Amino acid sequence: MNMKKMKYATVILHLALIILCFICIVPFLLIVVSSFTDETTLMINGYSFFPEKLSTYAYTYILGGGGVKVLHGYVVSIGVTLIGTATSIILTILFAYPLSRRDLPLRNIFAFFVFFTMLFNGGLVPSYMMWTKVFHIKNTFGALLVPNLLLNAFYIIMMRTYFTTTIPTELLEAVKIDGGSEVTTLSKVIIPLAKPMISTLAFMIGLGYWNDWMNGLYYVTDSKYFSVQNILNRMLSDVQFLSSAAATQSGISSVTSNLPTTGVRMSVAVIGLLPILMAYPFFQKYLVKGIMIGGVKG
Amino acid sequence: MPHKKNKWRRYIPLYMMMLPGTIYLIINNYIPMGGLVLAFKKFNYSLGMIKSPWNGLSNFKFLFIGADAWKMIRNTLGYNFVFIVLGTTLAIIVAILLNEVAGRKARKLYQTIILVPYLISTVIVSYIVYAFLSQDNGFINHTLLRGENAISWYTSPKYWPFILTxxxxxxxxxxxxIIYFATIIGIDPTYYEAASxxxxxxxxxxxxxxxxxxxxxxxxxxLLSIGRVFYSDFGLFYQIPMGAGTLLDVTQTIDTYVYRALLVSNDVGRAAAAGFLQSLLGFILVYGANLMVNKIDKENALF
Amino acid sequence: MQKMRNWRKIIVGCMSIMMVASMLTGCSNSAETKNKGKGSGDVPVIQVVMPSGANTDNTPAVQDAINEILAEKIGARINITWLGWGAYSNQMNLMLTGEDEADVVMLAGYPISTLVNNGVLLDITDYYESDKEAFTNYVDPVYIDSERVNGKVYVVPNNNNFSSEACVMVNRKMADDLGLDLSDEEKIWTLDEIHDMAAMAVKKYPDIYGIVPQNGSLLLTGYTWDTMADPKSLGVVEDYGNTGKVVSITDCKDFIDFATTMREWYKGGLIMQDCLSNTEAWSGLVTTGKAFCAFNNGGYPNGTFNEESTYYTLSLMQNCSFSTSRMTYAIVGNTKHPDVAFQVLKELYTNADVANLLAWGMEGTNYVLDEEGRAENPDGITDQNNTYTVGSINAWVLPNMQITYDDDATISGFYKALKEYDNNANISGTLGCVFDSTPVSDEYAACSNVIDKYLASIMCGAVDTQETLAVFKKELQAAGEDKIIAEKQRQLDEFLANK
Known part of the structure; x- marks a missing residue:
């Protein structure tokens, strides 16, 4: 009886999760299918999972004319993501570890110092003035790397929580008695223990870098430094601008015949998303393990 | 006395570790905060930030003119409240369900799939929503309803609180x-055994x-979300409804209002004023909430 | 001793991070010195910023060629930055706040008076007055004067069409198949005639849209009323701007009539039912045969389209020079070299060699001239793989496209026809009176939101006209529209008194 009830519950459990996953994945499948659907078919038959006529026009449009650019964009994106993630994770660890030490004087002030950045920001114009006038990052690789993304308060808080909850104080003391310095403690004890969390955060930071188009929009005008998201986002935002009232007012729209169509926009989404989905299973292995122990304040 | 000096010296390496991060946060976050003074200035491009004349509180005025002012505040707070309550509930339920899944492979598959929506950018999500709701060739009207009783989604505000949520x-x-799930896994299994x-x-x-x-x-x-309760996800409220005017009563939030209001004039001072007010109110709320938490349950306070 | 070593480790660690950081910023420094190096020898470098949707990869070569001419003629060099359309407003706003980032800029969609009030633009009245012919040789001074703010010159308009008309763009193939004769280019069409055509088309092709919006959700952006260059239409002057009286758009007779008609058409299924969430431009829908026709606004001189054009243009009215926000060139207020910047602007406007380089790129690589003297792609080069296509994609972003070679896609003498077209235009009574919203900016901000809420939906007939108009009016008034209209009227009265 009990066995039967258990089985029954398991079926319901899986059913619930399968429905949930279905809801998550179906809209994504719809984009993929639409990106391969013939434009006219899309018009006449509407959006469908089983289009009558397939077409790779959208992809040839993107990769045909600007194929080299997209490829170059991938190179820029990968470079930025790798360097950015590595630098960012080092900074995060270096900040979070001292913050996790209950005995650190002024610990709360530093915690507030970090948290405060999550609430207030000075806005785009002052940031832009500073980064371009003082640091001259406009149209450099650094423009994609440095502003906003290098250190994030939320990740520091997560990392700190992980350290406080998983690394026993006794362990730290044992290392100290053995004569280890703070640096050896961090590199020999803390970092190996925190590997799952580090890879988790690395994934999130990497995702942030990969998906970022704002830095490119604000700080880059030279196509040499366009990341793939920049190129794709430009395609989309060109459409949005040209269909805005501002454009029509100044008569810009009179010659805009070769704007990307619906299918192209959908394939833009697929091209931007694909590498993440492919990299995801690799990170995923560590992802849950990482948060598992870290939590936010577990 | 020497003891104390010694104590400080012991922590110098730790402070040194925090130095690069501190410098970065000061440069990236704190120095630009000086720009908040723009909220009280009439910004003039040729005079620059410092020399522009003071403007009192008049940059804030545009937020409170007209019939829409209370609507956008109501929408911003209302949606955020619903998102916090429903979002937390749903996330916990899913986390608990995931925890009950016995097979490791199945569990991993579920985890991967439920993260897919998080990876799609809002602009693209707006096209997906359009693909479903488009009146003439949307999936719902065209395939599910087969063109009969087609619903004009983008002109019917009544559906949108649900769609946006x-x-x-x-x-x-x-x-x-996934965050909650991780915490659940961390719970000592002996508790459950004892309960069982x-x-x-x-x-x-x-x-x-x-x-x-x-x-x-x-x-x-x-607590973190309370701090941002006066903000809204611009993409969600502007791009998902495709900026449709007929839906504004239920989709207008402070951020979309400011965007629409300043699009033509590109008024830096007013934009700063709006941001300042949103941050300040959020800060007051989160500070109050944290104080309460501090009284009831000191361990869990944020700072 | 042990401690010392750790110290060193930390310092080395920190140093290495800083090195990474300085390496990154270092890129910029070297890039900058390189730029400065190019412009060395006390030759000022003027930053020219323009938007474009074309391929501009060959810009360095073009820029060098232009600089050779400029160095000799006016002792200056330029550095060209192209901004993509989608990024244009974001980046332009930011670049205007910076120093040394922009000297000569193209402005599109900006209310000039607001920019002047914010101190963005340089007053170039004196330069202009002393060198007037450079511009008036090409552009009727009426149009330059029409951009004046408080009597001063801040911008010169691009030499494009200055008049426009509301019209209907009809898919050529479908119209021919339906046996419609649309060849009479002089004819002014009525809405009833358009209705009948669209109705025929929808009947014959049930799977296509009858009429689609001009752009995004707006069915038609301008008709017979004049907004005084106000993109939000808060207060309009009826009858081609000739009544001298500013009225609310909700009281504008032609608007109400148009909207009422469109409501009927919408209910009859002629208008794209989804138009409020549409994000495609008419051109994408009509030329590909997804829609039969669309309203549009623009300057369309008769007889200039090539045979292979995919659509007919049907005029709904006589073209008129409205008081509208045009594309213009200006000099930024905080420029370090105002004199040289003006010289550069003048050269861009008057020097055909410079203009042709800017439009068509390098001869041989990016274009060749056909026997009629029109620019065309060299053999084996298409618009896709041409490294410089400003001229064929959007020559109209340039200061003066009319001194460049004709495009092989239009007839020879296209620019002459364009001038002719402008000469025959009605002149709006408000031409030259550009509304400055600064005195009522709070109300303007609030009313902008109300306009966004109702204007597009009323115009395309997606909502009940009378009912929505009443609400529209009420909300506009609650947001302070009366104050805006009074201010607009005051500005117009003042302008008319000084005329």
Whole structure:
């Protein structure tokens, strides 16, 4: 009886999760299918999972004319993501570890110092003035790397929580008695223990870098430094601008015949998303393990 | 005295570790905060930030003119409230369900799939929503309803509180449920064993063990969201409804209002004023909430 | 001793991070010195910023060629930055706040008076007055004067069409198949005639849209009323701007009539039912045969389209020079070299060699001239793989496209026809009176939101006209529209008194 009830519950459990996953994945499948659907078919038959006529026009449009650019964009994106993630994770660890030490004087002030950045920001114009006038990052690789993304308060808080909850104080003391310095403690004890969390955060930071188009929009005008998201986002935002009232007012729209169509926009989404989905299973292995122990304040 | 000096010296390496991060936060976050003075200035491009004349509180005035002022505040707070409550509930339920899955492979598959929506950018989500709701060739009207009784989604405000809530939950529940799920896994299994021996059912175990263990995470995440309760996701409220005017009564938030109001004039001072007010009110709220948490449950306070 | 070593480790660690950081910023420094190096020898470098949707990869070569001419003629060099359309407003706003980032800029969609009030633009009245012919040789001074703010010159308009008309763009193939004769280019069409055509088309092709919006959700952006260059239409002057009286758009007779008609058409299924969430431009829908026709606004001189054009243009009215926000060139207020910047602007406007380089790129690589003297792609080069296509994609972003070679896609003498067209235009009574919203900016901000809420939906007939108009009016008034209209009227009265 009990066995039967258990089985029954398991079926319901899986059913619930399968429905949930279905809801998550179906809209994504719809984009993929639409990106391969013939434009006219899309018009006449509407959006469908089983289009009558397939077409790779959208992809040839993107990769045909600007194929080299997209490829170059991938190179820029990968470079930025790798360097950015590595630098960012080092900074995060270096900040979070001292913050996790209950005995650190002024610990709360530093915690507030970090948290405060999550609430207030000075806005785009002052940031832009500073980064371009003082640091001259406009149209450099650094423009994609440095502003906003290098250190994030939320990740520091997560990392700190992980350290406080998983690394026993006794362990730290044992290392100290053995004569280890703070640096050896961090590199020999803390970092190996925190590997799952580090890879988790690395994934999130990497995702942030990969998906970022704002830095490119604000700080880059030279196509040499366009990341793939920049190129794709430009395609989309060109459409949005040209269909805005501002454009029509100044008569810009009179010659805009070769704007990307619906299918192209959908394939833009697929091209931007694909590498993440492919990299995801690799990170995923560590992802849950990482948060598992870290939590936010577990 | 020498003892104290010694103590400080001991921490110097730790402070040194925090130095690069501190410098970065000062440069990236704190120095630009000086720009908040723009909220009180009439910004003049040729005079620059410092020399521009003061303007009192008049930059704030545009937020409170007209019939829409209270609507956008109501929408911003209302949606955020719903998102926090429903989002947290859904995330916890999914996390608990995930925890009940026995097979490791199946569990991993579920986890991967529920994160997919989180990875899709909002602009693209707006095209997906359009693909479903488009009146002439949308999936719902065209395929599900077969053109009969087609619903004009983009001109009917009554559906949108639900659509927006659904989209927001769809996009974010995977991420937050994984965080809760991780915390659940961290719970000492002996608690459950003991409860099981005492004859507690699954539901009872959830109420008396899982939820209390999740409390610190819930509190921290909620406090963080309270701080941003006057902000809204611009993409969600502007791009998902395709900027459709007829829906403004239920889709207008402070951020979309400011965007529309300043699009033509590109008024830096007014934009700063709006941001300043949103941050300040959020700060007051989160500070108050944190104070309360501090009184009731000191361990879980944010700072 | 042990401690010392750790110290060193930390310092080395920190140093290495800083090195990474300085390496990154270092890139910029070297890039900058390189730029400065190019412009060395006390030759000022003027930053020219323009938007474009074309391929501009060959810009360095073009820029060098232009600089050779400029160095000799005016002792200056330029550095060209192209901004993509989608990024244009974001980046332009930011670049205007910076120093040394922009000297000569193209402005599109900006209310000039607001920019002047914010101190963005340089007053170039004196330069202009002393060198007037450079511009008036090409552009009727009426149009330059029409951009004046408080009597001063801040911008010169691009030499494009200055008049426009509301018209209907009809898919050529479908119209021919339906046996419609649309060849009479002089004809002014009525809405009833358009209705009948669209109705025929929808009947014959049930799977296509009858009429689609001009752009995004707006069915038609301008008709017979004049907004005084106000993109939000808060207060309009009826009858081609000739009544001298500013009225609310909700009281504008032609608007109400148009909207009422469109409501009927919408209910009859002629208008794209989804138009409020549409994000495609008419051109994408009509030319590909997804829609039969669309309203549009623009300057369309008769007889200039090539045979292979995919659509007919049907005029709904006589073209008129409205007081509208045009694309213009200006000099930024905080420029370090105002004199040289003006010289550069003048050269861009008057020097055909410079203009042709800017439009068509390098001869041989990016274009060749056909026997009629029109620019065309060299053999084996298409618009896709041409490294410089400003001229064929959007020559109209340039200061003076009319001194460049004709495009092989239009007839020879296209620019002459364009001038002719402008000469025959009605002149709006408000031409030259550009509304400055600064005195009522709070109300303007609030009313902008109300306009966004109702204007597009009323115009395309997606909502009940009378009912929505009443609500529209009420909300506009609650947001302070009366104050805006009074201010607009005051500005117009003042302008008319000084005329």
């Amino acid at each position: 659904f989209v927001q939950l769809w996009k974010s529940f995977g991420y937050s449920s 021996i005492d004859g507690a059912g699954k539901l009872k175990q959830v109420v008396s063990i899982t939820l209390p263990c999740l409390k610190p995470t819930i509190i921290t995440l909620t």
